[in-house]
Amino acid sequence: MAKAHTLGLFDNFDEAAQVIETLKSSSIDGFSIDDVVLKSPIEHQELAESLGHRPVYVQLYTLIGAVLGAGLGFLFIASSQASFLLQYRGGKPVIPLPPNFVLTYEFFILCGVLMTVVGCFIAWKLPGNRSPLYNASVSEDKIGILVKAEPAAIQEVNAIFHRFHAAEVIGEQAA
Template sequence: MKKSHTLALYADMDEAANALKELKSSGMSGFRMEDVVVKSPIDHPELSELLGPRPVYIQWFTLLGVLLGPTTGLVLIASAQASFIYQVRGGRPVVPLPPDMVLTYELFILSGVLMTVLATFVAMKLPGNRSPLYNASVSEDKIGILVKADPQSIPQINEILGRHKPLEIMGDQAR
């Protein structure tokens, strides 16, 4: 069944929190809390608590980066030093550990950073994640609550959202 969307804009974060609370406790059919998206100009840990678990798995990519990057780098550097044209320089060992550690350290950071950035884009589904309803004011000073639900539940949701002094409710079945 095709789902419908509705977006309510709030000027005040407390009102938005109340609206979320009521949505959560409503327990209506054709609607899941995972389908609620809050759009806001700043991060809002207090609203996220109401939304339920939203897992972040960027750190696993970072872990992968910091494990694989330096090991590959170290082996690559050491085997480059030991490749056919190997040369003794300044009486030092051909595969000297302190310089290789310096480079390995830099590779550790570089691969960690690159994997984190990559993971961020994967996790945010960027570029090009366009949700159906967007209002430019959520990047300015409004809090938006976007709900995706079965079309028949939308009026009820709109009613709940409307109870908490929204500035505007938009969507397919908006008033």
């Protein structure tokens, strides 16, 4: 079944915290606390902790990029130097390690940064559509709680928003 969205805007931090705690303790059919997104102009660590841990995978992209960059960088450099095996080297090694470490380090940083950018685009779902409900006041002075749930559950969620004096509720759906 398609899910509907609703956004409750709050002026008061304590009211928003009470809404999240009430949603967390409620047993509304068709609603999960994992589908709640907090939108605010500043970070509210207490609210983020009450919503639970949300995994972030950008660091994994950085690690993969750095490891691949170092490995492939050294492989490219060493293979280009080893192609000159028939040339007279004058007692020097075919693949000199100290100068290669500098270039390997550069590949390490370059691929790590590029994969971090790719990971950010994937994690942020860019390019993509903006949130179905957006209000500019969330960027200014209000705390927004965006809930994605089934249409029957949206009515109960909106009732909780109104109970805790939401300044505005956007996207109210009738089942």
